[in-house]
Amino acid sequence: MQDNGQVDGRGDQPPQVTVHTEGTDTVEEYRTAGRLTMIRVTPKNGVPYTVMANNDGKLVRDSGTRNISPVYYKVYEWGAAPKPAGSD
Structure with missing residues (x-):
């Protein structure tokens, strides 16, 4: 990494970023x-996600990202006969 004179608020050098593609995904690797x-x-057709390296160097999902739960809709239900319109 070359010294370009830039430092962050703590006086550390910015990370070196390498960008490449794997299949249709764009992968950015940050190294310090x-x-x-x-x-x-x-991903080309999806939501970006981040994986962080812990102090042991193991990659783990970023705890700062929210877990996204899928939404399920009932499209059709078997076994129940529909009620005629206007009946209560």
């Missing part, structure tokens, strides 16, 4: 002092 710290994956 040569050590992988974060990966951001942006």
Whole structure:
């Protein structure tokens, strides 16, 4: 990594970012002092997600991202006869 004179608020060098594609996904790898710290994956047709490296160097899902629960709708129900219009 080259010294370009930029530092953050703590005086640290900014991370080195490498961008490449895997299949149709765009992958950004963030390294600080040569050590992988974060990966951001942006699928062609999907929601981007981030994977962080912990102090042991293991990749784990970013705890800062919200868990997204799917929404389920009842489209059709078997066995129940429909009520005629106007009946209560």
